[in-house]
Amino acid sequence: MLLALPVLPARAQSDAHAGVTAQHLTVRLLVPPAQLWPNQNFTAGLDFKMEDGWHVYWTNAGDSGEPPSIRWTLPAGVTAGPLQFPAPKRLPLGPLMDFGYEDEVVFPIPMEVAKDANLEAPLLGLSAHVTWLVCREVCIPGKADLVLWRQAVPPRPSLPANAQDQQLIQRFSALVPKPLPASDSVHFQSTAKGFTLDVQTGTKERSAQFFPLDETIVANAAPQPATPQSNGVQLALTKDQNLQSPPRQLNGVVELADGSAWVIHATPAALTTAKGFPSSPAVGLSGLASAVGFAFLGGILLNLMPCVFPVLFIKGLSLVQSSQQERAQLRAHGWVYTLGILVSFLSVVAVLLALRAAGRQLGWGFQFQSPIFLAAMAMLLFFLGLALAGQFEIGLSLTSAGGSLAQKHGYTGSFFTGVLAMVVATPCTAPFMGAAIGYALAHSAFVSFAIFTALGLGLALPYLALAYFPAWARILPKPGAWMEILKQAVAVPIFATVIWLVWVFTQIAGTNALIGLLGAFLLLAVAGWVLGRWPGKSSAAIAAAAVLIVAIAVQVWAVNTFGEQHTSTVALAVNADAPGAWQPYSPDYVAKQRAQGRAVFVDFTASWCLSCQVNERVILDSDAVKQQLQASGVALVRADWTNQDADITQALAALGRSGVPTYAIYPADPSAAPHVLPEVLTKSVVIDALNSLAASHQQSASLSRPTN
Amino acid sequence: MHRLSLAVFSAAMLVCTLSAPAQRVGDPAPNFTGTDSHGQTHKLSEYRGKYVVLEWTNSDCPFTKKHYASGNMQSLQKEWTSKGVIWLTVLSSAPGNDGYKTASEENAYLQQVHAAPTAVLLDPSGGIGHEYAAKTTPDMYVIDPSGKLIYSGAIDDRHTTELADVQGAKNYVSAALAESLAGQPVAVSYTRPYGCSVKYQGAD
DSSP states (O other): OOOOOOOOOOTTTTOGEEEEETEEEEEEOOOSSSSSEEEEEEEEEEEEEEEEEEEEEEEEEEEEOOEEEEEEEEEEEEEEOOOOOOOOEEEEEEEEEEEEEEEEEEEEEEEEEETTTTOEEEEEEEEEEEEEEESSSSSEEEEEEEEEEEEEEEOOOOOOOOOOHHHHHHHTTTOOEEETTTOOOEEEEEEESSEEEEEEOOOSEEEEEEESSSTTTTTTOOOOOOOEEETTEEEEEBOOTTTOOOOSOEEEEEEOOOOTEEEEEEOOSSSOOOOTTTOOTTTOOOOOHHHHHHHHHHHHHHTTTTHHHHHHHHHHHHHHHHHHHEEEHHHHEEEEEHHHHHHHHHHHHHHHHHHHTTTTTOTTTTTGGGGGHHHHHHHHHHHHHHHHHHHOOSSOOOOSOOHHHHHHHHHHHHHHHHHHHHHHHOOOOOOOHHHHHHHHHHOOOHHHHHHHHHHHHHHHHHHHHHOGGGGGGGGGGOOOOHHHHHHHHHHHHHHHHHHHHHHHHHHHHHHHHHHHHHHHHHHHHHHHHHHHHHHTTTHHHHHHHHHOOOOOOOOHHHHHHHHOOOOOHHHHHHHHHHHTEEEOOOHHHHHHHHHHHHHHEEEEEEEHHHHHHIIIEEEEEEEHHHHHOOOOOOEEEEOSSSSOOOOHHHHHHTTTSSSOOOOEEEETTTOOEEEOOOOOOOOHHHHHHHHHHHHHHHHHHHHHHOOO | HHHHHHHHHHHHHHHHHSOOOOOOOTBBBBOOOEEEEEEEEEEEGGTTTEEEEEEEOTTTTTHHHHHHHSSSSHHHHHHHHHHTOOOEEOOOOOTSSTOOHHHHHHHHHHHHOOOOSSSEEEOOHHHHHHHHHHOOEOEEEEEOOSSSSEEESSSSSOOOOOGGGGTTTTHHHHHHHHHHHOOOOOOOOOOOOOEEEETTTOOO
């Protein structure tokens, strides 16, 4: 079964033993020069000609198989480089995927005769021990000893090289992948399933294939959906099931639609803001200073967002309470509040950056993709609501103004009010903030921190201003019984927020996990009752704490046991059949629509994002906008970011955004940049954008006509 | 809405059970029931408390032949079964494909080559093979007494069909068993298996 063909030296200049016919293939050694002389460089070749359906393998054979190998025995002064492998083909085999060649392949081999080579013998034997594995349904290993004899000549050759062999080697040399030009770039990002590989060649690439050079990194058999980009192509790769951590480099060969193949060593993208997508006019951020400015402005505006307002209410209350205090104390409260905001903002950014460094695909608001975080938030606000409604008194007694107790607890209270303000502000990316955060996360840690500091300062500014100019607070009425009533009234928006959080939680974790959360609420109410019934008793506090711990444990258990993923996305897909309905997002779908000449309107949304819900209900679902959307013929796509989704995170990054809401219109011309709409939509904004899209389409159509 | 969520939930569960996820080292090895060449039934779960080695085989594959012609596989089987390890050889070639054998053919072959596994599971449907995403012959798996997969991949580090290469090769299966028995973590727990592709149904 094994082939062992001892080949004896034969007549000079005869290539009779340079090739053998083995099972299912013929293998030949090609050495085009007829003579060898000092200081000579040439390319030899190892040629396999297979029977129909049989194949030999690439350097990484894939799921099975082995590449051919060669071991030379050469005269002194003659050296051979390694086999060069032309770009392979994907060879599917049931559930497996091999990489190799069918029909014929030549592996070029660079050869060199040294300058000082002492070619004494008149005839030089170039002999090679070659092994291979040739497979169809079955695999057959083979080996052969191939010898070629060449005349040694002084400096100049007197005989021409074998042109036929030379051409054959050249043909396959052209197929050997080349290093990527310096002007091109490749990066990869880790996703939940594997990697996305961005190949940027400067021109649009229709398709591409990736062949990994490293084994056990990429799942060989997985399809590699390609998304053409205006300046290259993006491939979605699936990782090997046993890959534990993302590689430092992704090494392989990328073959483009034109057949050209390139060796790549892709490095992880430092969250590129997808080069080639010029920043949209709506974003217009040019430098750090303006980004910081926008962040500061966005922070101030955050105070007006519906989710932050309840917190401001609480803060307003404590303002009234402290309006009789010393000025210095007021200021201190203001700064502690600011500190609370900054510390919580920056710690979330630190976590975000650390996770990004570890290769997770996250953006702003990612906390709301974790059911545990959502449950914790809902429980915290529910407990706070109980306290405000009067079931029990929490440490910061709002009615006892002045007093040493209030002072002592007051600073802690101010700090945590700041923390609370940041926490509830997170899902409301106010105008400008999305752009600023996208900018921050796309740059260095220093820039991120600078921007989030500005954001926090903006959020804290109104209260801080009141602390410094207490005269402004004088317009507020004198403390009295009305404060108790107001405090209880504030419980209403707090409970409303709880309802929203529970709804989001159900979207992510499923209805079964909801039982756990509601059970935890019941336990929280019991704890609150204990605290209210026996106020100030340490035994009561301990009992309440015990109940609280049980509540949290119940919740974590419920999420882990009943937690379910992707409910909302699947539900969206189920509803997507109706005509004019929003389709779920996939890069493929968007690319396909654009390829068919249809512009695409993408609504990046999440159920935990209130601004998104408002925009959708009030603007996008309004009759006027709906009619316009239908009339313009754009494809409607909803990118649901409620759960983590690497594709959507990347699409957002490509738009220079990092969070939702984001609205983008991708023109039908795939090379045209997408148009990003402002985060706060109005009907006219959407309608104008659709009209200008139609106008530019007509314009480009009329422009292109004369050239046809 | 509730009914819809429930339906989606059950659909998701159904998809989970239908798809055969590839096995990851460190995860529990999937249970299976297989019939051996003597008609006896083996359940992986019956061997909880013992080490189990799974070896994918194909007597027509030159890579498998290397390890049987050199006596390497037989001596591994004898060595480890004598130490209480369960050694299950799995034959996933489909009828008509390379390496497929009926029970009596397989028994004759086992006698001829003096193979000494605990049992040879006949898996012509490829069910066990797909469950483990076995790729090549040989493709080796080591499962510890708690049922956890501790090694998956090549039998050794010489990707050839040369008999002589058995000598001096680093055997990953023996290393994994020895390390785990000594209470140490398995140093090399995953490699690319080498060999012929498993000749599953539809793979021709």
